[in-house]
Amino acid sequence: MSSAAVLTRNQNLPFQHCFFVFFFSQTHRPKLIFPAITLHFPSVFNCETMGSLSPSINPRLVLQANSYDPLSFRRVFGASLTGQPARPDMTAVCKRSRRIVYAKKNSDEDIANCDPEWKSKFKEDFEKRFNIPHISDFFPDAAPYPSTFCLSMRTPVNEEFAEGYPSDEEWYGYINNDDRVLLKVIRYSSRSSAGAECIDPDCSWVEQWIHRAGPREKIYFKPENVKAAIVTCGGLCPGLNDVIRQIVITLEIYGVKKIVGIPFGYRGFGKDIAEIPLSRKVVQNVHLSGGSLLGVSRGGPTLDEIDREINMLFVLGGNGTHAGANSIHNECIKRGLKVAVVGVPKTIDNDILHMDKTFGFDTAVEEAQRAINAAYIEAHSAYRGIGIVKLMGRSSGFIAMQASLASGQIDICLIPEVPFELHGSHGVLNHLNYLLKTKGSAVICVAEGAGQSFLEKTNAKDASGNVVLGDIGVHIQHEVKKYFKEMGNSADVKYIDPTYMIRACRANASDGILCTVLGQNAVHGAFAGYSGITVGICNNHYVYLPITEVISYPKIVDQNSRMWHRCLTSTGQPDFF
Numbered sequence: 001m002s003s004a005a006v007l008t009r010n011q012n013l014p015f016q017h018c019f020f021v022f023f024f025s026q027t028h029r030p031k032l033i034f035p036a037i038t039l040h041f042p043s044v045f046n047c048e049t050m051g052s053l054s055p056s057i058n059p060r061l062v063l064q065a066n067s068y069d070p071l072s073f074r075r076v077f078g079a080s081l082t083g084q085p086a087r088p089d090m091t092a093v094c095k096r097s098r099r100i101v102y103a104k105k106n107s108d109e110d111i112a113n114c115d116p117e118w119k120s121k122f123k124e125d126f127e128k129r130f131n132i133p134h135i136s137d138f139f140p141d142a143a144p145y146p147s148t149f150c151l152s153m154r155t156p157v158n159e160e161f162a163e164g165y166p167s168d169e170e171w172y173g174y175i176n177n178d179d180r181v182l183l184k185v186i187r188y189s190s191r192s193s194a195g196a197e198c199i200d201p202d203c204s205w206v207e208q209w210i211h212r213a214g215p216r217e218k219i220y221f222k223p224e225n226v227k228a229a230i231v232t233c234g235g236l237c238p239g240l241n242d243v244i245r246q247i248v249i250t251l252e253i254y255g256v257k258k259i260v261g262i263p264f265g266y267r268g269f270g271k272d273i274a275e276i277p278l279s280r281k282v283v284q285n286v287h288l289s290g291g292s293l294l295g296v297s298r299g300g301p302t303l304d305e306i307d308r309e310i311n312m313l314f315v316l317g318g319n320g321t322h323a324g325a326n327s328i329h330n331e332c333i334k335r336g337l338k339v340a341v342v343g344v345p346k347t348i349d350n351d352i353l354h355m356d357k358t359f360g361f362d363t364a365v366e367e368a369q370r371a372i373n374a375a376y377i378e379a380h381s382a383y384r385g386i387g388i389v390k391l392m393g394r395s396s397g398f399i400a401m402q403a404s405l406a407s408g409q410i411d412i413c414l415i416p417e418v419p420f421e422l423h424g425s426h427g428v429l430n431h432l433n434y435l436l437k438t439k440g441s442a443v444i445c446v447a448e449g450a451g452q453s454f455l456e457k458t459n460a461k462d463a464s465g466n467v468v469l470g471d472i473g474v475h476i477q478h479e480v481k482k483y484f485k486e487m488g489n490s491a492d493v494k495y496i497d498p499t500y501m502i503r504a505c506r507a508n509a510s511d512g513i514l515c516t517v518l519g520q521n522a523v524h525g526a527f528a529g530y531s532g533i534t535v536g537i538c539n540n541h542y543v544y545l546p547i548t549e550v551i552s553y554p555k556i557v558d559q560n561s562r563m564w565h566r567c568l569t570s571t572g573q574p575d576f577f
């Protein structure tokens with residue numbers, strides 16, 4: 001039975017009625033969501049599933065159940081649906097208590113009955129999903145050695161290990177393989193609590209443990225046999241050089257001598273493209289500038305075309321890059337190659353699941369302040385001045401939201417997750433008119449992925465297959481000018497697009513620290529024998545996550561989260577629809 005089939009069972013009540021009830025209780029914006037859902041979910045949900053359609057439901061489940069545009073889905077639902085993911089193949093609603101039952105698909109009986117054991121089943125399932133793949137899972141003959149990483153001994157790089165690797169039994173600096181970090185630290189008492197992420201309708205608390213990152217006492221690669229490679233993919237991001245530098249330094253501390261960079265992202269895996277030799281000497285000062293020492297790109301060769309003698313691969317990139325890394329990990333297993341593939345999430349958009357933040361994001365927010373402040377000064381100093389700043393964020397408005405919050409100078413923040421109208425009595429333009437009358441000036445911060453429905457679709461895609469977005473900043477500028485001109489009372493509009501200036505910056509201090517820790521942990525993870533994993537920070541602790549879990553869908557701003565509410569409090573903006 002597919003998850004779609006689970007969802008469509010027992011259609012015994014008119015579904016529109018059900019939607020109405022559900023969304024009035026779940027969101028402040030039933031007006032908007034109601035028609036949009038009607039549009040996108042013609043027959044999938046019914047009352048029997050309503051109990052499970054809580055903010056906890058996983059978009060994957062819905063995406064799988066019904067084919068429709070994921071962007072519209074995100075725009076409509078926001079992240080009120082991005083809470084604790086439920087597994088598409090493991091979820092059903094108990095008919096009697098409306099409790100979600102975690103039962104394996106293909107098991108009608110389990111799904112139909114309430115399962116008092118659902119919590120333990122959920123935990124068990126969660127543990128499996130968040131288990132981090134280890135090379136010994138695929139190569140049972142993989143042998144462990146005592147780690148060469150021990151700060152109290154500081155093994156010289158060029159030492160020969162004829163007598164075996166030195167190990168300091170007394171050093172308590174290693175992470176135990178069974179150490180765990182809590183993924184969720186808030187216990188919500190009800191689904192109506194702001195930003196609640198619930199697994200079941202009662203918002204029951206279930207512990208969700210993920211693996212702690214750091215050096216292990218046993219390693220699965222002999223340093224002298226290692227050839228490690230680093231590749232940076234996708235767009236630029238502050239901190240790439242910091243991570244490269246730290247990976248190289250940590251590899252050398254383990255005793256690795258063969259370290260190379262793959263130039264220009266996955267493209268560098270193409271035939272006849274020379275690797276870049278890396279050493280501490282080469283990377284010593286690279287973090288002092290932005291960009292990537294190795295270069296970046298989108299697109300690249302297919303898996304069949306990749307043929308390198310590498311046994312550790314460090315992949316720095318976003319969702320797309322991680323999908324690629326996971327394919328490489330699987331391909332290595334298929335080819336019988338003992339290779340550790342470890343990701344370091346890189347995206348200023350901050351759209352990677354389960355992480356407090358990704359490196360470069362803090363720097364982007366900080367750098368955006370300069371643009372926002374300039375827009376504010378321009379607007380404030382002009383007669384009827386309006387400043388518009390466009391910030392990056394393809395499908396997630398985190399930079400725009402946080403930059404607006406940080407600046408305190410933004411009157412209107414527009415992000416892809418929250419729909420808005422430009423025209424009409426509830427539109428942005430009408431509010432701008434109000435702001436000009438009451439304040440004399442106004443500043444808008446818009447994320448690049450916002451308002452794409454107002455722009456002509458070109459169907460153009462970049463080399464990675466990402467949709468090429470229209471310029472919402474230019475569009476808003478044009479519409480604002482036109483609106484006030486037609487009104488006969490022009491506004492002085494200044495538009496700033498600092499996007500690439502922000503992305504090319506060097507990392508600030510807090511990102512510098514994050515990059516350093518992530519880079520080190522990536523190397524520890526690879527030496528510990530994990531592959532198909534990525535590193536991250538979760539609730540201020542450093543963790544390893546299986547790539548499959550972090551790429552299930554992009555993280556987006558939850559419009560029912562406290563952070564978005566805080567942003568609205570700060571800007572004072574109304575709903576624009």
Ligand SMILES: Nc1ncnc2c1ncn2[C@@H]1O[C@H](COP(=O)(O)OP(=O)(O)OP(=O)(O)O)[C@@H](O)[C@H]1O
Binds near residue numbers: 236267320323
């Ligand atoms: N599903 C996929 N499977 C395999 N490789 C992929 C996949 N999606 C993207 N890639 C490859 O990963 C690399 C980076 O992808 P992409 O351009 O989407 O950037 P990204 O990693 O998502 O980072 P950014 O946040 O900058 O967009 C490209 O070389 C692309 O070809």
Ligand SMILES: O=P(O)(O)OC[C@H]1O[C@](O)(CO)[C@@H](O)[C@@H]1O
Binds near residue numbers: 235236348394462503
């Ligand atoms: O112009 P490029 O290099 O494709 O990058 C643009 C994209 O990069 C990102 O910053 C992600 O890295 C997105 O916000 C943006 O859409």
Ligand SMILES: [Mg+2]
Binds near residue numbers: 234318319320321466
């Ligand atoms: Mg991407």
